[in-house]
Amino acid sequence: MARPWRHFLSVVRTRLSLPLLGKELTETAARRRTFILRVVYALLLFVIFGLTIPHRSFMYGDGRNLPYNLLGFGRHLFEQLIIIQVFGVILFQPALMCGRITQEKERDSLVLLFLTELRPWEIVLQKYVGGLVPMFSFLLIGLPLAGVAYAFGGVESRSIVEQISGLLLLCLQLGALTLMCSAWCRSTVGALISSYLLAVILYAGPPLLGSFLEGLHRFLFHVTPYGYEDYQMRQYRFLLIPQAAIELARTNSTHRYALLLPSVVSVGLFLLFARLFLVRRAFVPPLNFLPRLFARLDRFMKWANHFVGGVVLYRDSGSLPGYEPIFWRETQRRVLGKLHYLFRLLCVLEIPTVLICMVVVLGDYSSMDSDSLSLTGFVLAALAMFALSATAANSIVSERVGQTLEVLLTTPLSAGQIIHQKERALRRLEWILAIPLLTVFACRAFLMAGSYSRRGEQPDWIPYLTCAALMLVIYLPMITWLSLWIGLRVRTRFQAILAALGTLTAWMVLTPLLAVALNERDALSGKWLWWFLVSPLGIPALNESAHMPHVGDSTNPWPAIVANAVLYSIIAAAIRIRLYRDADRCLRR
Amino acid sequence: MSNSDPVSEKPLVDVHDLHVAYGRTHAVRGLSFTIGRGEIFGFIGPNGAGKTSTIKVLATLLKPTRGFACVSGINASINPAAVRRKIGYMPDFFGVYDDLTASEYLQFFAAAYHIPVHDRPPLIRDVLALTDLTEKHDAPVDGLSRGMKQRLSLARVLLHDPELLLLDEPASGLDPRARIEMRELLKELQSMGKTIIVSSHILHELAQFCSHIGIIEAGRMIANGSLNDIYRALSLRRTIHLQLVNASTELLASIRALPQVASVEEQSDRLALQLQEDQTAPEDLLAALHALGARVRMFQPDAMDMETAFMKLTEGKVA
Numbered sequence: 001m002a003r004p005w006r007h008f009l010s011v012v013r014t015r016l017s018l019p020l021l022g023k024e025l026t027e028t029a030a031r032r033r034t035f036i037l038r039v040v041y042a043l044l045l046f047v048i049f050g051l052t053i054p055h056r057s058f059m060y061g062d063g064r065n066l067p068y069n070l071l072g073f074g075r076h077l078f079e080q081l082i083i084i085q086v087f088g089v090i091l092f093q094p095a096l097m098c099g100r101i102t103q104e105k106e107r108d109s110l111v112l113l114f115l116t117e118l119r120p121w122e123i124v125l126q127k128y129v130g131g132l133v134p135m136f137s138f139l140l141i142g143l144p145l146a147g148v149a150y151a152f153g154g155v156e157s158r159s160i161v162e163q164i165s166g167l168l169l170l171c172l173q174l175g176a177l178t179l180m181c182s183a184w185c186r187s188t189v190g191a192l193i194s195s196y197l198l199a200v201i202l203y204a205g206p207p208l209l210g211s212f213l214e215g216l217h218r219f220l221f222h223v224t225p226y227g228y229e230d231y232q233m234r235q236y237r238f239l240l241i242p243q244a245a246i247e248l249a250r251t252n253s254t255h256r257y258a259l260l261l262p263s264v265v266s267v268g269l270f271l272l273f274a275r276l277f278l279v280r281r282a283f284v285p286p287l288n289f290l291p292r293l294f295a296r297l298d299r300f301m302k303w304a305n306h307f308v309g310g311v312v313l314y315r316d317s318g319s320l321p322g323y324e325p326i327f328w329r330e331t332q333r334r335v336l337g338k339l340h341y342l343f344r345l346l347c348v349l350e351i352p353t354v355l356i357c358m359v360v361v362l363g364d365y366s367s368m369d370s371d372s373l374s375l376t377g378f379v380l381a382a383l384a385m386f387a388l389s390a391t392a393a394n395s396i397v398s399e400r401v402g403q404t405l406e407v408l409l410t411t412p413l414s415a416g417q418i419i420h421q422k423e424r425a426l427r428r429l430e431w432i433l434a435i436p437l438l439t440v441f442a443c444r445a446f447l448m449a450g451s452y453s454r455r456g457e458q459p460d461w462i463p464y465l466t467c468a469a470l471m472l473v474i475y476l477p478m479i480t481w482l483s484l485w486i487g488l489r490v491r492t493r494f495q496a497i498l499a500a501l502g503t504l505t506a507w508m509v510l511t512p513l514l515a516v517a518l519n520e521r522d523a524l525s526g527k528w529l530w531w532f533l534v535s536p537l538g539i540p541a542l543n544e545s546a547h548m549p550h551v552g553d554s555t556n557p558w559p560a561i562v563a564n565a566v567l568y569s570i571i572a573a574a575i576r577i578r579l580y581r582d583a584d585r586c587l588r589r
Numbered sequence: 590m591s592n593s594d595p596v597s598e599k600p601l602v603d604v605h606d607l608h609v610a611y612g613r614t615h616a617v618r619g620l621s622f623t624i625g626r627g628e629i630f631g632f633i634g635p636n637g638a639g640k641t642s643t644i645k646v647l648a649t650l651l652k653p654t655r656g657f658a659c660v661s662g663i664n665a666s667i668n669p670a671a672v673r674r675k676i677g678y679m680p681d682f683f684g685v686y687d688d689l690t691a692s693e694y695l696q697f698f699a700a701a702y703h704i705p706v707h708d709r710p711p712l713i714r715d716v717l718a719l720t721d722l723t724e725k726h727d728a729p730v731d732g733l734s735r736g737m738k739q740r741l742s743l744a745r746v747l748l749h750d751p752e753l754l755l756l757d758e759p760a761s762g763l764d765p766r767a768r769i770e771m772r773e774l775l776k777e778l779q780s781m782g783k784t785i786i787v788s789s790h791i792l793h794e795l796a797q798f799c800s801h802i803g804i805i806e807a808g809r810m811i812a813n814g815s816l817n818d819i820y821r822a823l824s825l826r827r828t829i830h831l832q833l834v835n836a837s838t839e840l841l842a843s844i845r846a847l848p849q850v851a852s853v854e855e856q857s858d859r860l861a862l863q864l865q866e867d868q869t870a871p872e873d874l875l876a877a878l879h880a881l882g883a884r885v886r887m888f889q890p891d892a893m894d895m896e897t898a899f900m901k902l903t904e905g906k907v908a
Contacts, residue, residue, distance in 0.1 A: 320693065320709075325700035333688045407684035407745070410648045411701035412673050 020113070020123060024100070024130025034134060037096070041088060042141045048084055049077075049145050074152035075159070081145050082163045086170060086243060092138060093174040094181075094195035095498060097131035101182040101278065102191045110282050124179065124275045132175050139167065162246050169242035169263050174199060176270035183277035186284050188494045202266075203241050210237040240266060290335045297344060326408075326418055330425030336391050337425050346432045353380065353436040357443035373447075374544050377440040384433035385479060385504060391429060392483035393500035395422045397493050405587070415583035419488075423480060430476040441468035463557045467543040470565045475536055478572035479504065485579040488586040508537045539564040599662060601626045601753060601784045602647065606656035609642045609808075616642040618808035619656070624786065624801070626752075629779050631799030632788035635903055639808040640788040641681065644755050647786070648678040660753055674702075677746030681758035683738045687731040691722060691741055694730055695748060702749040716744040720774065736767025743774060754778065756787040760794065772798065792899055806903045819898055829871060831860040831878075832887035843881050849874055859887065 028034050104110040113123055149155055178195040185191040238244035242263045249259040305311065321328035331337040336345070356376050396419075399405040408418060441464075448461035483500040490496045532538025539560055600623035609617040617639040624630045632640045645651040646658045649669035658665045665672045686694055695713045704712065717723045720740040725733060733741060739759060746754055759775070760768045776798050778785060789795050795802065802819055804812040812819050833840065844862070845853050854861040864874060871890045878885060 320696045320706075321700035322706065323700055323703060325697045328700070329686065329689070329697060333686075402686070403680070403682040404684050404686060406645075406648075406650055406680050407678070407698075407742075408701065409650055410673055410676065410678040411698065412670055412703060413701050414670070 014117075015122070018126055020118060020126035021130050024127065025133060028130070028134055037092065038134075038138060038141070041092060041138050045081075045084055045088065045142060045145065049081055072152065072154045074149045075154035075156075077149035077152060078146060078155045078159070078163070081142055081149055082167060082243075085139060085142050085167055088138065089135065089167065089170050089174060090199065093135050093171060094178045094192060094199065096134050097175050097178040098182050098191035098195050099188040099494065100127045100131050100179060101274075102185055102188040105186060105282070105284075106188065114279075114282070120275055120278050124183070124271060124278055127182075128175060128179050128271065128274075131179065132171060135171050135175065136168075139171070162250065163243075166243040166246040169246075169260070169267075172267050173242060173263055173270070176267045176274065177202065180270045180274040180277065183274045184281055186281075186286050189497055190289070192494065192498065206240060207237040239263070294335050294341050294344070298341075301344065324421050324424075326413070326421035327425050330395075330422060331428065334425075336387070336429050339428070342428055342432045346435060349380065349383075349433075349436040350439065353439050357439060361443060361446065373440055373444050377437060377444075377544065380433075380437050380440065384437065384476065385508070386501065388426070388429060388433060388476060388479050389483040389500045389504055390497050392422075392426055392480045393487040393490075393496040394493055395426070395484060396487040397490060397496040400491060401493060409587055415587045416580050419484060419580060419583050423484060426480050426484075427477075430480060434472045434476060437472060438469070441465060444468075460557070463561055464543055467540060467557075467561045467564070470561065471536075471540045474565060474568045474572055478536070478568065478575060481572065481575045481579050485575060485582065488579070488582060508535055533560075533564060533567060536568055600624055601628075601661055602630075602786070603659040603662075604643070604647070604656070605658075607643065607646060607653050607658055608655035609639065609646060609651060610654045616808055617646075617653075620805070620808065620810055621656075622803055622810060622813055624784060626784055627779075627782050628800045629775070629785045629787065629798055631795035631802045632786060632805065633790075633792060633795065633802060633899060634788075634805035638805045640805055641757055642808075643805070644678075644757050644786060644788060647672075647753075648676060648755050649673055650678075674749065675751055676753045676755055677749070677751035678755045679742050679746050679757065679759060681761055683735075683742060685730045685738055685741060687729070690727050690729050691717070691725045691733070692727060694741065695745060698745045699748050704749060712748060716747045719747065719777070720744040721770070734767075736763050736770065739763060739767065739771060740774065743771075747778075752784060754783055754785045754787075756785060758788055758790070760789060768794065804899065804902050811902050812898070828891040829862045829864060829874065830887065830889040830891070831862055831885065832858065833860070834884040834886050835882070836860075840881065840883055844878070844883070847874070847877055847881075849877065 101110070104113065114120075118126075146160070150160075177198055178191070181195040181198060182188075182191045185194060236248070239248070239259060239262045242260070245259050245263050249257070319328070319332060331339070335341055353376060356372065360373055396405070399408060409415070445461040445465040445468075448464060482503065483496075486500045486503065487496045490499055532542060542560075543557075602622075602624035604623070605621050607617050607620040608615065616637075620639070620643060622630075632644070634640050642651060643658075646653050647660060647665055649665050649672050652666050660672045660675050663671045663675070686697070689697060692713055695716065696709060699709045699712065714723070717726060720743055722737060722740055722744060725737060725741075730738065730741065743756075743759070746756075756775075760771050763771060772794055775785065775787065779798060787795065787799070796816060799816070801815055802812070803810055804819070841853065841855075841860075844850060844860075849865055851863040851865050854863075862874070864871070871888075875885070875888055878888075
């Protein structure tokens, strides 16, 4: 063989040895977390899938649970399986992939990779594949279930190809997006949060923007477009979601493959940006985003204050710690503890909330207004849960990461006192987050009370407001205690925030979903409603959707409200007791 | 170990049959030692030997799996709160809050030690002066140099006037100037009568101010005593390098036959003699060599220092 050929083959062989990919896969395989996540994923997948089967037989059968009742339901089961897997990919892919590049930055090993023969593109692609392989292994878990669905009949081969292609494309897209965030961010926590945020923008942004523009168009030109063509046009807003694009391609024979282009192009673009950021942002210094944001906001507020004559409502005193040093530091030096920063946060949340409430109250009360209030409440509740949980989980971990915990533990302060002072400092944040929510609930109650006089219905605002207020009083501290407890048990910020948010999301969202999956048709009436007590959001959600009177086949909403309040008070108290009991042990004293 | 103190006086630190395990890994295996008041105890050992684990038990941060560690007669596992008032712990990392100024940092820990509010300002002035950080009173901790942060940590340790200072690698990562400053500071604390346990890798620095040394390897104490005790113990096999003008087979055989000589190794340009130290001193050997008719060009006993002792005693094993 000629020498150039031999050299070429040698170079190709060297390049194809993929050392970084090998290292990534070895690391992933050696990590205990990979196996735990895979088991959790498999359990969730099998349990949720398994629960849908017997229910179906009852719904469509003759009342007897006979296997032949399920014949022909394979298609439905397969679609259910794909939906569960889509949610799985959205939840798990960012968590699995966000640390691929940031961890190299955190360990200062990225520079070592640059010094090797590996080119930036090779690094990006090997990291990309290294991150996709675990997710693909997760998806493979669904294969036996797909076989079960196929056995029931009704699943077309074409449908299998389409759905699986959509799922794989979703993995590729979300993986590329997360890798881009990982290349941009300095820390894994930052990459995780920005990945989820960008995913929300990517998938929910175009539909929301479309709705907004449509609404604007209707408002300006008084058009009422609800024809078939408008429906078609509306579907194009979902083109960035691979599943939706494939669904649309199925019905559109002329531009079948073109409809998949946005998703495919987005993968390429994300990878291109990942390649660019990998080098340009390889040595960015650690950036504490929140303090910088508030410092900028501070400067802006001071500048803006000149125009109103320099009014100062609250001045930071140069106080020194009394006998509660941790509380002092948390409330005087931490961004989400300082009173004037919290006041600004309150303004940011409360002003739009009040505006929305005013529009609803001053307008003609309708179900659409009620929906906007519910949506506002939902967004605020999600924000409260996220902010409180992340702050509380980070509270202890930040001492650990900052290497101050050990020093603190050698002082006469007991672990319980440390936790108590941290918890007390977090109460301010709880109040601030509760105020906008309370505004929404009060507005809703006001509208309910008003609707009594016009419609002559039974007033139900008292139980509604009681339920909502109890939710705030019980749940916000419960979230704090649970997140503090999780923070006690983990070592890194990433683990703390991920574990706290994961636990709360699973508890609050998955259980109602499970209840709905169990009994789709009857979920909102009769005996199944007690299932909703399993989730903290169950009864409040029913309260919000005005389904409370049906709880327990009774028109009286109070038993459900009281049961929910008592149950979660006990759970919250148990978590708090556990938190204080475990404090010493978890801090290794 | 403390042989300088009166018999009636109890040691300040008493560690007995201490075992520490992290899961299946045994970091400390049956460590026992005592430290008298006012002593400076140098804790030496390779990485992973169990030094930090032992110090953490004394600092009430770890519970031993077996045995006990007492400070001033108080068991650190049974009554940690009481022990915490008697100790000042400085870890091998800074442990400082970057969002505070130097004085706020000290105020924070003064509050944590329940020092009355009105006593704090003069106290903080004093410890800042002692650690030569007076000028940095209002400087943000974030902006301090590594050496200054380390001195600030030491100032924090001194706030509540502890009897025992536990300093884990206080000079680690410091530049030569900062190391010298730290060493001088420790000497000053010694003169103030503080009992100090200090672990370090910089062996010759420890030798300059430690009254006692404990060498630990794989979780076990392999040498413990005053510097002289350890040197004497190690000198059992002191090596003497020898060059003879009239080296011959017969002379070598006569030297090997000397009762003071344990072994003779022939090297390219010299002989390496190992002595039975308890039977003879180097000067006696020299006299014996002259008596045998040897014409000595070079007679060089191995210099015994901390590094030699450390290398001789340890084998590089970890727990």
